[in-house]
Amino acid sequence: GAVVSQHPSRVICKSGTSVKIECRSLDFQATTMFWYRQFPKKSLMLMATSNEGSKATYEQGVEKDKFLINHASLTLSTLTVTSAHPEDSSFYICSASPYTYEQYFGPGTRLTVT
Amino acid sequence: AQTVTQSQPEMSVQEAETVTLSCTYDTSESDYYLFWYKQPPSRQMILVIRQEAYKQQNATENRFSVNFQKAAKSFSLKISDSQLGDAAMYFCAYRQGTYKYIFGTGTRLKVLA
Numbered sequence: 001g002a003v004v005s006q007h008p009s010r011v012i013c014k015s016g017t018s019v020k021i022e023c024r025s026l027d028f029q030a031t032t033m034f035w036y037r038q039f040p041k042k043s044l045m046l047m048a049t050s051n052e053g054s055k056a057t058y059e060q061g062v063e064k065d066k067f068l069i070n071h072a073s074l075t076l077s078t079l080t081v082t083s084a085h086p087e088d089s090s091f092y093i094c095s096a097s098p099y100t101y102e103q104y105f106g107p108g109t110r111l112t113v114t
Numbered sequence: 115a116q117t118v119t120q121s122q123p124e125m126s127v128q129e130a131e132t133v134t135l136s137c138t139y140d141t142s143e144s145d146y147y148l149f150w151y152k153q154p155p156s157r158q159m160i161l162v163i164r165q166e167a168y169k170q171q172n173a174t175e176n177r178f179s180v181n182f183q184k185a186a187k188s189f190s191l192k193i194s195d196s197q198l199g200d201a202a203m204y205f206c207a208y209r210q211g212t213y214k215y216i217f218g219t220g221t222r223l224k225v226l227a
Contacts, residue, residue, distance in 0.1 A: 032213050038157075043205060043217045091157060097213050105151075105159035 003027055004096050006106035013084055014114055021079045021109045023094030029074035030096035034103065035067070038091045050077050084113045116141045118208050120218035127196045128226050134181075135191045135221045137206030147209040148182070148189045153220075154202040162204070165189065193223075201225045 003026040013019045023033060032051050036044040048064075050056040050071035058064045066088075068080040077096075081088050089112050095103040117140045127133035139148070150162040165173045165182050172180050177197075181190045193200055206218040 034213075034215070043219045044159075046214065046216075049214060093157075093159065095159075095215075102161070102164070103213070103215060108157045 002098075002102075002104045004030075004094065004104045004106040006092075006094055006109050008109060009107060010110045010112075012112045012114060015085055016083055018080055018082045019084055019111060021081075021092055021094075021111075023077045023079070023096065023106050025075045025096040025098075025104070028096075028098045028104075030077075030098060031074065032097045033071055033077035034095045034097070035069060035077075035079050036093040036095070038093060038108075040091075044093060047079075081111065084111070086113045089113045116143075116208055116210060116216050118206055118216050118218040120206055120221050122221045123219070124222045124224070126224045126226055127193070129196055129198060131196055132192060132194045133196055133223065135193075135204050135206075135223070137189045137191070137218055139187050139189065139206075139208050139216075141187070141208065143210070148180075149207040149209065149215070150178070150180070150189075150191045151205045151207060151217075152200075152202045153205060159205075163191065196225050198225050198227060 005024045007022045035047045038044050047062045048056045048058045048069050050069050052071050052074050056069035071077040093108045094106045097103045119138045146167045148165045152160045152162050163175045163178050177194045179192045203220045205220045207215045
């Protein structure tokens with residue numbers, strides 16, 4: 001149990017375009033979902049926390065207009081990188097949390113902006 | 115602000131031997147959770163072990179155990195009988211009251227055959 005999926009696993013997009021990443025909890029309802037960014041050989045940096053049906057809470061320094069987060073249901077959250085640039089290239093990981101203290105992580109999405 | 119520090123960027127261990135990964139944290143809270151996560155080359159984060167701060171007993175999961183020293187704010191991970199499959203990045207994490215996790219910088223573990 002407690003499986004989280006992400007789609008796509010890899011995406012390449014051109015500079016200036018937008019790309020959407022989906023995060024789904026497959027066998028549980030996620031009251032809270034989290035989006036992380038991980039640079040090569042670095043730790044996970046929390047970008048934002050989203051609760052179903054409400055606006056996401058962004059961490060300091062994260063542009064909310066650039067990284068749009070939607071948590072439309074208890075099993076789905078999306079991260080849209082708008083007007084992507086090469087510096088947005090990174091590994092993005094989502095996690096989902098049910099009514100417990102634990103987070104279950106997705107397998108991540110590698111974004112490359114050319 | 116809470117912080118999590120992993121002072122060992124890289125560690126090596128011989129197969130079948132024991133290795134300890136260090137983690138310290140800073141918090142003014144008394145009730146919290148601590149975790150160790152493993153991230154293999156696939157990049158999938160895998161929960162290794164968790165510890166509730168209110169529990170004095172150290173958590174254990176098969177070959178993995180922790181040494182939780184609450185007063186010292188230390189949370190080390192001991193891996194016994196190391197296996198080749200244990201090679202990965204290991205992250206220590208602290209959970210604040212609202213589910214938010216703070217991760218350490220990670221320790222890369224190499225297992226030598």
